[in-house]
Amino acid sequence: MVPPWKFFTKMTSVDLKNALHNGGPVLGTLIVSPSPFWPKIIGDCGLDFVFIDTEHIALDRSQVSWMCRAYSAMGLPPLVRIVSPSPYEATMVLDDGAAGVVAPYIEEVEQAKNLRGASKLRPLKGKRLNEALEGKLPDQLADYILGFNENNLLIVNIESAPAVENLDRILDIPGIDSVLIGPHDLSSNLGLPEKYDDPKFLKEVETIFTKARARGVGAGIHAWGDVSSQTRFVEMGANLIIHKADVIFFKEGIRTELAEIRESLGIKSTGSTVGDVNLSLIHI
Numbered sequence: 001m002v003p004p005w006k007f008f009t010k011m012t013s014v015d016l017k018n019a020l021h022n023g024g025p026v027l028g029t030l031i032v033s034p035s036p037f038w039p040k041i042i043g044d045c046g047l048d049f050v051f052i053d054t055e056h057i058a059l060d061r062s063q064v065s066w067m068c069r070a071y072s073a074m075g076l077p078p079l080v081r082i083v084s085p086s087p088y089e090a091t092m093v094l095d096d097g098a099a100g101v102v103a104p105y106i107e108e109v110e111q112a113k114n115l116r117g118a119s120k121l122r123p124l125k126g127k128r129l130n131e132a133l134e135g136k137l138p139d140q141l142a143d144y145i146l147g148f149n150e151n152n153l154l155i156v157n158i159e160s161a162p163a164v165e166n167l168d169r170i171l172d173i174p175g176i177d178s179v180l181i182g183p184h185d186l187s188s189n190l191g192l193p194e195k196y197d198d199p200k201f202l203k204e205v206e207t208i209f210t211k212a213r214a215r216g217v218g219a220g221i222h223a224w225g226d227v228s229s230q231t232r233f234v235e236m237g238a239n240l241i242i243h244k245a246d247v248i249f250f251k252e253g254i255r256t257e258l259a260e261i262r263e264s265l266g267i268k269s270t271g272s273t274v275g276d277v278n279l280s281l282i283h284i
Helices: 013-022 036-042 061-072 088-094 109-120 126-133 139-148 162-167 165-170 184-190 199-215 226-237 248-263
Strands: 027-028 049-053 078-081 100-103 152-157 178-181 218-225 242-243
Touching: 013 027, 013 109, 027 061, 027 248, 036 061, 036 078, 036 165, 036 226, 049 061, 061 088, 078 152, 088 100, 100 165, 109 126, 109 152, 109 162, 109 165, 126 248, 152 165, 162 165, 162 178, 162 199, 178 199, 178 242, 184 199, 184 218, 226 242, 242 248
Parallel strands: 027 049, 027 242, 049 078, 078 100, 100 152, 152 178, 178 218, 218 242
Antiparallel strands: none
8 A cells, every 4th residue: 555645745744753663765955935935836846745944044933933834734844943953942833833843953962951851841840751751650640741742743953973972762762753864964073075976975874874774764865966865765764855945946947048048149148057956055
């Protein structure tokens, strides 16, 4: 039987969670533009989810909230990366309509534990939250908390050598739905900035994918390469692919077509119209 996420159909956050734990792959892109016109365009692109990044993109809370609610209503669960691995920021974006929290630069078990509390044990706080993190809740309250947070996803960025070293212990924390590799940060931390074909980098990537999938946890990457490179990541074990960004597709398209127009008119090209798109526009 072909899983439902194999088709271009509307997806709920629960569908996305099931896909991450049980198979996939699921495919999305980074949405930079907060334009109210944009969801109409994005809705026809065959995406399974959208990725909204408040760590690197200047978006205010009201913009993030309407983006989340618009895309959710369209069947595109919004995953929102928060500015820092803060439980308070995680709670805030979930209140604002995010289907899931993406927590940047996780290296320590305690960080993942605190984010679990913010995303999977809401609305508990203080002493009661500490009891919940230790598994000491009355059955009735535990059942309520489980249902209350059923739709929330927690995704942790693995972006450094210390994070890889601690990955087994991080994955011991219940409630993590996926890991997500930030290739720019990871390659830089390994001393191989933007060397995405380097064997050492690829070995670390495969290690992360393999360990996550062995635990039944999703394995993702936000990558900027072509179709063959994305396929390679899936073959290595990824089941969550964030493919480029809306601004990258715009730049690729407009630059190529303007160059073609100039060529057809016999106009000498001016400016940068050839070569690779500058992926350093957004460092992920």
